[in-house]
Amino acid sequence: MAKRLPTTALRLFSRRLDTAFSSSFAVGSQPLKLEPAAPTIVDLDDHWKLFASVSTSKLLRSSVNLGFVANETFVDFGMWVMDSRLMETTLVRDVILKTVKHTMFDHFCVGETTEEAGMCIRKIHKAGLRGMLSYAVEHTTNNDGCDRNLEGFIRNVEFSKSLPPSSVSFVIAKMTAICPISLLRRVSDLLRWQYKDPSFALPWKLNTLPIFTNTSPLYHTLEKPEPLTPEEEQDLELAHKRLQKLCQKCVDLNVPLTIDAEDTSLQPAIDYFTYSSAIMFNKDENAIVYGTIQAYLKDSKERLFMASKTAENLGIPMGFKLVRGAYMSKETRAASELGYDSPIHSSIEETHSCYDDCASYMLERIADGNDAVVLATHNLQSGKVAALKARNLGIQRGNPKLEFAQLYGMSEALSFGLRNAGFQVSKYLPYGPVDMVMPYLLRRAEENRGLLSTSNVDRVLMGKELKRRVKSLQFGKAGDELHEGRNRHTIAQIPQQAPRFCSYT
Numbered sequence: 001m002a003k004r005l006p007t008t009a010l011r012l013f014s015r016r017l018d019t020a021f022s023s024s025f026a027v028g029s030q031p032l033k034l035e036p037a038a039p040t041i042v043d044l045d046d047h048w049k050l051f052a053s054v055s056t057s058k059l060l061r062s063s064v065n066l067g068f069v070a071n072e073t074f075v076d077f078g079m080w081v082m083d084s085r086l087m088e089t090t091l092v093r094d095v096i097l098k099t100v101k102h103t104m105f106d107h108f109c110v111g112e113t114t115e116e117a118g119m120c121i122r123k124i125h126k127a128g129l130r131g132m133l134s135y136a137v138e139h140t141t142n143n144d145g146c147d148r149n150l151e152g153f154i155r156n157v158e159f160s161k162s163l164p165p166s167s168v169s170f171v172i173a174k175m176t177a178i179c180p181i182s183l184l185r186r187v188s189d190l191l192r193w194q195y196k197d198p199s200f201a202l203p204w205k206l207n208t209l210p211i212f213t214n215t216s217p218l219y220h221t222l223e224k225p226e227p228l229t230p231e232e233e234q235d236l237e238l239a240h241k242r243l244q245k246l247c248q249k250c251v252d253l254n255v256p257l258t259i260d261a262e263d264t265s266l267q268p269a270i271d272y273f274t275y276s277s278a279i280m281f282n283k284d285e286n287a288i289v290y291g292t293i294q295a296y297l298k299d300s301k302e303r304l305f306m307a308s309k310t311a312e313n314l315g316i317p318m319g320f321k322l323v324r325g326a327y328m329s330k331e332t333r334a335a336s337e338l339g340y341d342s343p344i345h346s347s348i349e350e351t352h353s354c355y356d357d358c359a360s361y362m363l364e365r366i367a368d369g370n371d372a373v374v375l376a377t378h379n380l381q382s383g384k385v386a387a388l389k390a391r392n393l394g395i396q397r398g399n400p401k402l403e404f405a406q407l408y409g410m411s412e413a414l415s416f417g418l419r420n421a422g423f424q425v426s427k428y429l430p431y432g433p434v435d436m437v438m439p440y441l442l443r444r445a446e447e448n449r450g451l452l453s454t455s456n457v458d459r460v461l462m463g464k465e466l467k468r469r470v471k472s473l474q475f476g477k478a479g480d481e482l483h484e485g486r487n488r489h490t491i492a493q494i495p496q497q498a499p500r501f502c503s504y505t
Helices: 007-019 056-069 072-082 090-108 114-126 143-160 181-196 230-253 267-281 300-313 328-337 348-367 380-393 412-420 434-450 452-471 476-492
Strands: 130-135 168-173 257-259 289-294 319-323 372-376 402-407 425-431
Touching: 056 072, 056 090, 056 452, 072 090, 072 434, 090 434, 114 130, 114 143, 114 425, 130 143, 143 168, 143 230, 168 230, 168 402, 168 425, 181 230, 181 267, 230 257, 230 267, 257 267, 267 289, 289 300, 300 319, 300 348, 319 348, 348 372, 348 380, 372 380, 380 402, 380 412, 402 412, 412 425, 412 452, 425 434
Parallel strands: 130 168, 130 425, 168 257, 257 289, 289 319, 319 372, 372 402, 402 425
Antiparallel strands: none
16 A cells, blocks of 8 residues: 655645746635736637637527526426436436437537547537547446446447547546446445555555545545455456456557546545556556546545656556546535535635646646646636646647546637647547436536536627627528638637647536
């Protein structure tokens, strides 16, 4: 088991983030901000340039859908319906799923099949964006389902290579789809107990990176768990083999794999699977396996530092996707029921500050030739600050170790603004049957409660661009064709050699 990080090392971590770029960054309980006089390289004001690659019909649909998801009454009712016993009635369920398909599904997902997903990727690639391809299966309870999901993930990797070169930046997988949920919970309990009691033996445990800190939510395991049964150990071995088969396919086809995060009751086992696989497959400065850090957790900064430094000491290149997190209500409720404080920062400002500190640290790591990061953020300020820091650190355009990302259907202005500034930008693209994608859609509905300001920015800018097109008679087929012609001109104006930099929540 990895040693716990000394307090002095954590102080050095905080100082480094504080002093690395003092003109724009400050570590503390407040979010990091651009100084009033500081330049910005991400223009989010020019709606013509931002949405030059988007058709009028797409703009109109997006504006309407964002209006719906910004309405909390609508979201509350929709979540209640989708999570109610009404879904158990076949006729009602069919009506609900059809309604969802033509509203939230069409907005946040890219189709039900690989063919539909491929069409979307080709469109956004022409617009200068890339895709993180996610076959959106999760929460499996048995080995048969895990085997089927693995085949889906394998097909997803193979499919990515049939698309235009560089149009797919990552493929996404969830451990809950290839390892039974009950086993993930058992492994998490055992890992937590071993952290509390290092003498507690886990004979099945592979080499891994640090998973816990002294501030990690260990309250999920209050009593010493029983060892894995022979059947559970066999299932654990099967889960390892599934992930290793997927990783090997990604290595063979040179497609990076990002493993998504879950809530803290399951995350220790997911980190264990992710890090043990990274040790096996991340070679020669090429990070194929990426883990996910959720910055709304109080222990996230320390865990990121410990994992990255341990990987460096082992000579293993490591990649991380940095997000804010999507399980806030569930985490707070679970901690409260057990009589513990929430593992999530007590304010959104503290979460913003933690995210920006972690992003700053990872950008410095990249500038020093270490690690790789996907900065998945919908926060406009975080995007602007990270972009400016990347430029000042001299991170070159096209650097494969740096990617910005936003969810499909969200923060379009930020995506296009970062693209126009010369960064590599990806959209997270989930696809699959509507009923299979429902858990993802429920999380997006819940997450939008905290993203109303961002969606309002998109709606305002989209509205301005729609008005401009109406005034210019740029609507319908002719308008879209004219707009696409202007888009080609606009994208051609993006510098081929951006000045010393490149380029969830």
